[in-house]
Amino acid sequence: MTSERRPVFNHKVCMACRICVDVCPVSCIATASRGTNKDPHGYPFLAEAADCISCGQCAEDCPVEAVAMAAA
């Protein structure tokens, strides 16, 4: 049995740096602006959940631990 996991983004901690977007090997993270000064690039969300391979790279490389991997 495979353990499917998906990233959960904590936007209270996220600093909208886009590192998670850039490191995702299957480009399934997108960003959307919340219209605040804090998010020049927009906040990340899992845009293509079906494409996520549960690798955890986004959580590993987030500099402020704003990404948690949760069971899908």
Ligand code: SF4
């Ligand atoms: S777990 Fe891997 S594939 Fe899934 S969103 Fe994060 S970096 Fe992308």
Ligand code: SF4
């Ligand atoms: S790497 Fe972390 S801080 Fe940067 S945009 Fe992604 S969740 Fe936010």
